Amino acid sequence: xxxxxxxxxxxxxxxxxxxxxxxxxxxxxxxxxxxxxxxxxxxxxxxxxxxxxxxxxxxxxxxxxxxxxxxxxxxxxxxxxxxxxxxxxxxxxxxxxxxxxxxxxxxxxxxxxxxxxxxxxxxxxxxxxxxxxxxxxxxxxxxxxxxxxxxxxxxxxxxxxxxxxxxxxxxxxxxxxxxxxxxxxxxxxxxxxxxxxxxxxxxxxxxxxxxxxxxxxxxxxxxxxxxxxxxxxxxxxxxxxxxxxxxxxxxxxxxxxxxxxxxxxxxxx
Amino acid sequence: xxxxxxxxxxxxxxxxxxxxxxxxxxxxxxxxxxxxxxxxxxxxxxxxxxxxxxxxxxxxxxxxxxxxxxxxxxxxxxxxxxxxxxxxxxxxxxxxxxxxxxxxxxxxxxxxxxxxxxxxxxxxxxxxxxxxxxxxxxxxxxxxxxxxxxxxxxxxxxxxxxxxxxxxxxxxxxxxxxxxxxxxxxxxxxxxxxxxxxxxxxxxxxxxxxxxxxxxxxxxxxxxxxxxxxxxxxxxxxxxxxxxxxxxxxxxxxx
Numbered sequence: 001x002x003x004x005x006x007x008x009x010x011x012x013x014x015x016x017x018x019x020x021x022x023x024x025x026x027x028x029x030x031x032x033x034x035x036x037x038x039x040x041x042x043x044x045x046x047x048x049x050x051x052x053x054x055x056x057x058x059x060x061x062x063x064x065x066x067x068x069x070x071x072x073x074x075x076x077x078x079x080x081x082x083x084x085x086x087x088x089x090x091x092x093x094x095x096x097x098x099x100x101x102x103x104x105x106x107x108x109x110x111x112x113x114x115x116x117x118x119x120x121x122x123x124x125x126x127x128x129x130x131x132x133x134x135x136x137x138x139x140x141x142x143x144x145x146x147x148x149x150x151x152x153x154x155x156x157x158x159x160x161x162x163x164x165x166x167x168x169x170x171x172x173x174x175x176x177x178x179x180x181x182x183x184x185x186x187x188x189x190x191x192x193x194x195x196x197x198x199x200x201x202x203x204x205x206x207x208x209x210x211x212x213x214x215x216x217x218x219x220x221x222x223x224x225x226x227x228x229x230x231x232x233x234x235x236x237x238x239x240x241x242x243x244x245x246x247x248x249x250x251x252x253x254x255x256x257x258x259x260x261x262x263x264x265x266x267x268x269x
Numbered sequence: 270x271x272x273x274x275x276x277x278x279x280x281x282x283x284x285x286x287x288x289x290x291x292x293x294x295x296x297x298x299x300x301x302x303x304x305x306x307x308x309x310x311x312x313x314x315x316x317x318x319x320x321x322x323x324x325x326x327x328x329x330x331x332x333x334x335x336x337x338x339x340x341x342x343x344x345x346x347x348x349x350x351x352x353x354x355x356x357x358x359x360x361x362x363x364x365x366x367x368x369x370x371x372x373x374x375x376x377x378x379x380x381x382x383x384x385x386x387x388x389x390x391x392x393x394x395x396x397x398x399x400x401x402x403x404x405x406x407x408x409x410x411x412x413x414x415x416x417x418x419x420x421x422x423x424x425x426x427x428x429x430x431x432x433x434x435x436x437x438x439x440x441x442x443x444x445x446x447x448x449x450x451x452x453x454x455x456x457x458x459x460x461x462x463x464x465x466x467x468x469x470x471x472x473x474x475x476x477x478x479x480x481x482x483x484x485x486x487x488x489x490x491x492x493x494x495x496x497x498x499x500x501x502x503x504x505x506x507x508x509x510x511x512x513x514x515x516x517x518x519x520x521x522x523x524x
Contacts, residue, residue, distance in 0.1 A: 175340075175342075
């Protein structure tokens with residue numbers, strides 16, 4: 001070190017930390033929607049986008065209002081929601097049970113993991129005709145399709161979650177002489193809860209996708225039937241109205257799971 | 270209730286971890302196990318509580334556990350092993366529920382152990398709200414709740430900073446002084462060993478064998494921070510262990 005280097009002006013250390021830490025900015029998401037819809041509205045009005053390509057957002061809104069006023073909204077929503085509820089509840093609950101069994105028993109794991117891997121990539125939509133033969137063209141085949149579609153991702157998420165439960169907590173349970181059943185109920189299941197819930201987020205989104213597929217055959221009412229009918233008539237306003245309803249349904253289920261997570265998992269730091 | 274290790278040997282595959290260890294743990298005594306890392310002291314503790322089986326030898330309980338003892342051999346773990354989704358009270362009631370102790374009886378036990386570990390005000394707190402020292406106090410309270418005959422402590426203070434460690438050592442001494450308990454205390458920290466041990470068992474490096482047993486007659490309550498008498502013992506222990514520790518450190522791991 002010479003004297004010249006010491007007498008030089010001090011340089012402030014450059015800040016190079018920060019970032020990589022997501023923060024909540026609620027209004028940004030809303031702003032993106034508003035800007036996008038505003039742009040489409042402007043573009044369709046000015047003729048920048050032809051009405052054959054995209055419907056006017058205000059027309060879609062008008063269609064939605066009309067749908068509500070004519071009472072058809074509920075007529076479509078009630079069967080759709082009940083199909084979604086029955087199918088998703090069946091698929092998710094059986095999926096959680098099977099996932100927990102895979103997580104707990106080596107033989108079940110050895111037997112069912114390859115089977116799940118084989119079932120997972122099958123496009124369930126392709127099986128709709130088969131389900132119609134098996135379960136009838138009425139509600140049965142629709143429940144089955146949605147249930148089957150939610151089942152596989154739930155299984156995979158659940159056994160992954162059970163595998164990730166801290167083994168030292170299980171050893172602790174054993175060292176205090178807890179019964180096997182107590183360890184499963186009080187340590188394994190609560191410990192697997194975060195993973196199961198995040199798996200459920202994906203499963204429910206898949207259930208909504210499959211709802212439309214399920215209503216392809218033998219459904220007079222239902223959001224899926226409504227969209228498919230509008231699509232085959234190239235009625236873009238109604239098509240988009242239906243899509244908006246499905247999007248909102250997705251946002252609502254995801255929000256509901258978020259609320260459950262905040263309630264059940266408030267112990268997470 | 271005393272506990273006896275009778276000719277314990279153990280190997281993981283080709284690797285011999287422990288060789289012919291025999292040891293008696295007398296009731297009301299704290300026995301510290303020290304040794305270089307990888308000498309199998311934690312493995313030995315897992316044998317003591319029946320969480321693992323030795324290749325050869327037996328662990329024997331001599332005499333019946335005291336009246337009201339729910340879980341004779343009870344661990345305190347290095348990583349606390351608290352359920353993060355249960356409050357302090359819930360974590361303690363967890364180990365009582367399986368013995369059918371609920372309601373007022375459980376409340377009485379929980380209140381008693383929380384008072385003994387100075388945690389009464391924190392009964393409703395979740396583990397994430399507690400510091401490391403507090404978490405280990407909860408774990409100790411949970412262990413006391415089942416009235417153990419022998420406490421098996423696996424480096425209970427190793428995850429804590431040195432100041433918290435001093436505080437908790439004082440707490441353990443006070444706890445023992447009020448109501449002597451039997452404990453096997455595994456540590457690699459010689460200062461903890463001379464502070465808390467009535468007997469200190471020094472293990473050699475792998476394969477672990479008992480290389481010396483040091484008895485300290487001075488009562489726990491009279492041992493203080495930086496006690497010259499204890500420093501002498503600690504120095505002696507360190508001369509016993511230094512070369513072993515260095516050799517263990519330089520060993521290649523066979524994994």
